[in-house]
Amino acid sequence: MDEYDEMYGIEDDFEQQFADELEVMAEMDSEPPPHGKVSEFRNKKPISQTFDEAIASGDVVSSKTVKNQHPVSTTASISPLGRVEEESLTPKPKKRRQDVVKKLQFGVDTGDDITPPSSPEVYDGTARDGAGPDRTSTTKITTDMLDMSGLTTIQDSPRRLTVAKHFAQKRPPAIGDYITVTDSTGNRVYLNKKEDENRAPDPRAFRNSQNGLGLLTVPIEVMKEQIAEKRHRQVVEESQRLTELLNSGLNPELLAEGQTDSGLDGDSGEHQGSSSRLWVDQFSPRHYTELLSDDFTNRCLLKWLKLWDTVVFGRERKTRPTHTDVRSNFPNAQNQNQFQRFKTKSQITEEILEAELDQYKRPKFKVALLSGPPGLGKTTLAHIIAKHAGYNVVEINASDDRSAELFQKRIDTATQMKSVLGANEKPNCMIIDEIDGAPAAAINILLATVNKKDSREGEETGVNALKKKKKKQSVLLRPIICICNDLYVPALRPLRQQAFLLTFPQTLPSRLTQRLAEITRQQGMKADTGTLMALCEKTDNDIRSCINTLQFLHGRGQKHLDQRSVSSMCVGLKDQNKGLFSVWQEIFQLPRVKRKRIGGDPFGGLDEAGPKDGGQRLQNILHLVSSNGEHEKLTQGLYDNFLSMKLKDPGMLGVCSGLDWLSFTDLLNECILHGQNYSLMRYLPFLPAAFHFLYAANSVPRINYPHSNYEALTKTQHTKNALLAMLNEIPPAVQSRLCVSTLCLDIVTLLMELISPKLRPVNPQLYSTREKQQLCDLIDTMINYNLTYRQDRTPEGQYTYVLEPNIEDVVRFPGLPPRRQLTYQVKQLIARETELEKMRRMERAQQKRNPPNTETVNKSQAQKKVEVKKHGNHQQRLENIVKQTVVESRPELDFFGRALVPKEKPVVTTTGEDGKVGGAVQIGKAVGNSDVWFRFNEGVSNAVRRNVYIRELL
Ligand SMILES: Nc1ncnc2c1ncn2[C@@H]1O[C@H](COP(=O)(O)OP(=O)(O)OP(=O)(O)O)[C@@H](O)[C@H]1O
Secondary structure, three states: OHHHHHHHHHHHHHHHHOHHHHHHHHHHHHOOOOOOOOOHHHHOOOOOOOHHHHHHHHOOOOOOOOOOOOOOOOEEOOOOOOOOOOOOOOOOOOOOOOOHHHHHOHHHHHOOOOOOOOOHHHHHHHHHHHOOOOOOHHHHHHHHHHHOOOOOOOOOOHHHHHHHHOOEEOOOOOOOOEEEEEOOOOOEEEEEOOOOOOOOOOHHHHEOOOOOEOOOOOOHHHHHHHHHHHHHHHHHHHHHHHHHHHHHOOOHHHHHHHHHHHHHOOOOHHHHHHHHOOHHHHOOOOOHHHOOOOHHHHHHHHHHHHOOHHHHOOOOOOOOOOOHHHHOOOOOHHHHHHHHHOOOHHHHHHHHHOOOOOOOOOOOOOEEEEEOOOOOOHHHHHHHHHHHOOOEEEEEEOOOOOOHHHHHHHHHHHHHOOOOOOOOOOOEEEEEEOHHHOOHHHHHHHHHHHOOOOOOOOOOOHHHHHHHHHHHOOOOOOOEEEEEOOOOOHHHHHHHHHEEEEEOOOOOHHHHHHHHHHHHHHOOOEEOHHHHHHHHHHOOOOHHHHHHHHHHHHHOOOOEEOHHHHHHOOOOOOOOOOOHHHHHHHHHEOOOOOOOOOOOOOOOOOOOOHHHHHHHHHHHHHHHHHHHOOHHHHHHHHHHHHHHOOOOOOOOHHHHHHHHHHHHHHHHHHHHHHHOOHHHHHHOOHHHHHHHHHHOEOOOOOOOOOOHHHHHHHHHHHHHHHHHHHHHHOOHHHHOOOOHHHHHHHHHHHHHHHOOOOOOOOOHHHOOHHHHHHHHHHHHHHHHOOOEEEEEEOOOOOEEEEEEOOOHHHHOOOOOOOOOOOOHHHHHHHHHHHHHHHHHHHHHHHHHHOOOOOOOOOHHHHHHHHHHHHHOHHHHHHHHHHHHOOOOOOOOEOOOOOEOOOOOOOOOOOOOOOOOOOHHHHHHHHHHOOOOOOOOOOOOOOOOOOOOOHHHHO
16 A cells, blocks of 8 residues: 555656646547547546546545655556546456556557667657557557656656546556556556557457457468478478488589579479489389390290289280290200200290199299399389289388288288279289398298198189188289399298299490480480490499489589599499309409490590509409408308419419418408407408409309318317217226327327227137237227227118227328228127126126125025025026016917817926916926026127037036
């Protein structure tokens, strides 16, 4: 309340100060509205109340006035009529305060900053400028309110304040919206907000169903959205353009320049679009006749695809003339055999294509596998041929869709569904690109799809036929074309065996040059054939690379091409990974000497020219080997093949040098792997380079895949295993003085001599004492070194005894005859004796471990011992045998299975006494009571046969 009290006295001041402005405002308000619009407030009867009255009725007005105070804020209810509106005395709920600056719209009308002016004159002037007849009363209030800020120095007539009294209130007005104004000293007044007749009517009246103002034909939200969309579209277009640019390897600045150029030239937008388009897409072939690839390959693929016509389109296959005419050149059988044996690759391919269809009328090979270096147009060919043959192409990229499930899904979708888009539904032809990047699991899924068999058998009728038709769909009925760069990826091995292989040859330079000439002509470039040939050569006849290079140069503004610019460019070189065989071939073969072209570039490095050649070759090999990266395999290939190269090296200097390089590389590898010093890897490509300069020849080298390393590795492993097996069983006393290397280097060779003594192939019982001792020593050695002989069967079916573990292989070079071989019998004897001796030793060891306790031995045991001694070992064993033998007594049956009544008692043929029934007993008696007995050892035939009479034994 104090605050209000203070302000009452100020109100008079205010009226005085702002008399002029308020007067003008009052005049303006009293004028009829320019547009004839009359606010509802106008229609109301004006309340004939003065400012003082209003204050007196609503507020307690203090008669006290503060004369020397600064102009202060006053509270007034501003009505368009310049009168103070009636206010309710009851306290009203607090209204929302609004930002005065916003509500007064300083910025809107004056365009000035809302901060108070630095000097009153300036401000005054601007305020007055703005207070034109067309300005609204709100604006006037605005200026007044600005004056009311602490900085005001308005020294106007006292009328001002009188009018201001009508507008400013000390308390918040009871009715209607109001604006709070606070001056710099902290005084606050409240200004009633009134409708301005000149202004637009209440916007709320125009709100549409979405609560939007209907001032605009298009709602602001929609416009905003449209703008956002437009911006988004522009961004997307720009990003697409940049992506294309980056893909084409062009400099964005250059393209920007190009575009501005074209814009200046007045080119159409269409032209701009085509200039940003990649030429490879623009000039991509649309028809079979535009293909640049080899005709034979194109034809073969088309033929293979046509083989599917019977199952896919239901067309009958045309019978083709057989090649009897060719075979008729080989009249007799022998020549025909030769024809079969020496078939060319193309003949084999033709034969595949003319082979019979399978039971489902599908070709023999369900998958075609196109392979070749990148950029030759494999994918393009597959697409064009599939379309040409009437298929809808479904392409998947095996490198992208790597998960097996996704692969399966895509294959199923492509092979079992129909394309439903477009006017005429076409059957699908699946193209799997980059299949060499697919994991083995995905390849297996593809193979499973290819090899699916229909379980349906026999004829089908009615409902069954329908059901079975569903089943039939599981069989692959659509062609699949796979494309790869490297045919020899391990994951592709199973597919290779089941696919129709088509290797893509290099594009003919003449054809490619012709196509490039067409493109340059169309694009307004000038390039002679020699230049284009040079470009083809540089890019290894890669269509994509050639066209992209041309576009790059065109984008740079080079409309005239010469060989120099082509050869000096770094573009067009591919970061290509060549297969191992091609790398080996390039190492062992000299590059072909190129003929100097007429009008060729004198500066060009393309033509072979003396000293430059060596450096180029070195660089080429280094680049080739580095990009391949398989140094180990590469080195193995060089090692395995370098000796079979055609060399003129009588002094073997080249061979020695090569071996030096190999040992250097070996040391290098050891350093890299042991010390993990991978920076040394940069020196690895120098071995192939050295081999190239040592052994490269003009003829095409015959390269074999290296096996020696693997073979040596397995052999080493085998040898190590044999030695370890031997060492592990050697008694600890001996083992402590041995290790694998000593065994291998010092002992085994001599040991082989020791274990091959001269022994007669007779029963050892017939050996002399010396021989017996020799045998004993041999057996002892064999056991100590854990050696024995094991019977084995050769592939031819012969039985032999081989040393176990076979340390003979450790010390004998392959191909050399074995030193001395023991006979089969001797080996057999040694093996048997060794086993026996081992058993004996084991028994002895057991006895040593469990010595018989003499104290606890009772009489019966002693008696038993005595009996055993008396009867000998054999009797004890015999008893055991008898105990174990169970003879089943079955009733005797006749032919029809009826039991036979024994006519007489079974006769016992043994010498023992007879009487009791029971086989075991009978046998036991028979054997046990006989003085002579024998045991038949089945399968053992190593007995020395001699005639022995019973009387000799008795
Ligand atoms: N006859 C042709 N005329 C013009 N451009 C061609 C021709 N054939 C192919 N191209 C273009 O060459 C580019 C490379 O072709 P494509 O993709 O078929 O090669 P690819 O051998 O499959 O290569 P990758 O192994 O890298 O997939 C494509 O952009 C294609 O438009």
